[in-house]
Amino acid sequence: MTLQAKLDAFKADFKAGKPPYNAPAEIHPVMERATAELIASAAAGKALKVGDKAPLFTLKDPDGNLVSSADLLAKGPLVLTFYRGVWCPYCNMELQALQAFLPTLQEVGANLVAISPQIAANSRKSVRTNGLEFPILSDTHNDVAQAFGLRFALPDYLVELYKNLRNDLPTFNDDPSWTLPMPARYVIGQDGVIRYAEVNPDYTQRPEPEAMLDALRG
Template identity: 30%
Template structure:
């Protein structure tokens, strides 16, 4: 059973601006771009063999909710089947579009008894920031030490030139993660069963192109047959 405090934080995460100080420090992108939908031939593929393959068992890990409650792989397993989505960070407007789409489709996931779980390297307070104020009714987890990222093998090294270019855009990865490792997630989506076995996997280095909600729901329905 989940600890009551942890369970409460996993059920509903108000995505709000926590304070004027944090808002000033962590600049939230104002753009609202359109995501490109993954082509059917690429759907369910692992670019450059990045990430765990279908049939792999996820290694145990322990990370945090936005309010510093601990969440373990065992806690996640207790939810049953999960859709684990790795995103680059709250600074990424494409990630925010995807998060909003997943949030809007929550009733569809509920109907299928599968829980989306969002993971990034954002520190705990940054994990509670978003471009707009709305509630996410499923877990948004902070993995600043890349524990879950390594468990799923989706760590992306940001080179020095890209790091400096992002800073010119007003995006300081060190402020968002609270770390100086300059690593983020490869955009990825996994369907993981209650035994921590990967049933479906998709990874892509093209962060502007991701599986649509409709595609994900079709895949869930296919796996359930």
């Protein structure tokens, strides 16, 4: 089953309120409204694209070690995936798919890192829960996401919904701003130029890992 097929199946069960989700029906139109408004804002069109120079960054991994994009690029191409957090099932399924694809990335000499605004403890939980062999780097305040053009602020009505669902992003991220990155995946060449870019304001849609192979082999 493809990654998107798994995401679609989860979405259908979630909207149907099937156990163990049991989500109240009234939340779905609110979430769909927020996604539609983000799409209509054309924010994704302002994100970095193929051919752009990727900004350099240094972030901490879940154990507090500094990880430099320059150091990773010195070893080979770099794959970045922007990860909303451990609370997002769609993001977790994407990480699992990337983990399954990791041997292929290693065969072409690429490194893979996820970038998330969540605190280190939540990243450690993500690594354990999803069985990851690649790091989730802490992007405090979504600063790197902003450099890539991905950061956006949740509308007030979605903030209220998240609060009612006890999805407390300020606690998850140690940041009161209620901002997130749009889900995105990039391949950056050793020259620092973006070879592949997939940005989607609809968090339920994710590209297949295989979609970046041509960029990695090119």
